[in-house]
């Protein structure tokens with residue numbers, strides 16, 4: 001059964017004082033203004049289109065983006081600039097997963113830059129509890145078209161064979177560094193038409209580097225109807241071949257794109273038939289991972305309170321302690337602070353996924369966040385609701401006499 005419809009669920013995440021303790025009134029006001037703007041799907045569409053046009057025309061829009069949406073969802077343009085946020089979160093017991101957020105790059109120089117940047121993060125994270133993991137998008141170090149060809153088992157020409165060899169060398173260099181420094185790294189999941197290629201490369205690295213513990217993690221998008229079978233297959237192989245696995249569970253960020261392509265190319269969409277099926281599979285995957293916690297390092301990347309509650313309850317039922325080193329919770333920076341900070345307050349391992357990078361390169365990521373936070377059927381987004389509640393609480397608490405606070 002899905003965790004979603006159970007109204008008698010305990011609410012672990014309602015304390016807005018804990019949720020926003022790191023935000024002063026000015027910061028709260030800025031978030032409120034931004035989430036109110038993002039409530040309007042029309043504005044979000046216009047913003048996305050205008051931003052793309054402005055970039056193409058080389059208009060100087062970086063400063064405006066940086067002061068608004070970028071400030072909410074990204075930690076800085078460079079690794080150094082991001083350290084302020086890392087330290088700030090660390091003080092509240094929240095770890096940071098630094099993500100060098102450059103997407104859609106195509107040149108060898110870009111790929112080598114991303115590799116160098118990820119290795120830099122690994123070195124900063126070494127022995128640093130404030131940065132317990134790192135992450136990598138494979139399209140940051142390989143051409144999308146190459147991954148598509150590998151995915152569809154297209155015959156590669158000589159130049160592409162060399163490109164694949166170079167990609168493997170790049171991946172291996174990163175994974176080896178992660179292994180040597182004992183800093184787990186997870187591979188993000190992307191579109192289904194390159195995901196088999198990502199899966200097989202991540203599995204190769206897991207087999208190579210996860211002999212003693214899970215250093216390499218892969219990501220499963222539970223909006224796909226085939227992921228439970230994939231998870232079971234991976235566990236079976238890991239037990240047979242004696243290696244550890246790392247699993248980040250998410251619902252998935254490319255649903256519209258997936259459905260559109262499947263429709264246009266006339267194949268069965270890889271996406272579940274409805275939201276509830278995604279929710280059921282997410283919770284089922286949580287159960288399977290926790291039941292195999294001896295060989296799995298799990299990271300639940302979700303803002304869904306019911307699924308997070310399901311995970312807490314399942315840990316309790318299986319006698320898995322709150323701060324078990326193989327269970328992590330994670331939310332995106334700028335979202336669901338109520339889940340993040342309340343979990344940290346209860347002693348769970350929790351991290352924020354912290355994108356950073358030049359403003360222009362982070363735009364695809366920022367647009368996905370804006371779309372995710374638009375109004376659903378006229379409802380207030382969950383972020384907006386929590387911020388309004390905290391504003392009210394602060395106003396009310398200021399009115400109370402000191403003794404009754």
Ligand SMILES: Cc1cc2nc3c(=O)[nH]c(=O)nc-3n(C[C@H](O)[C@H](O)[C@H](O)COP(=O)(O)OP(=O)(O)OC[C@H]3O[C@@H](n4cnc5c(N)ncnc54)[C@H](O)[C@@H]3O)c2cc1C
Nearest residue numbers: 188189250251252253274275278301302303304330331332
């Ligand atoms: C730490 C972290 C790491 C992440 N890494 C990745 C990654 O590597 N790859 C990636 O793709 N995403 C990634 N994401 C983004 C993630 O997929 C979205 O944030 C997530 O989908 C939002 O869902 P939710 O679990 O917060 O819950 P909810 O808000 O309850 O669920 C919304 C999600 O449900 C699914 N859904 C909605 N409607 C339907 C429908 N009709 N049918 C089927 N499914 C539906 C969609 O996935 C939608 O995004 C990551 C998120 C976090 C927090």
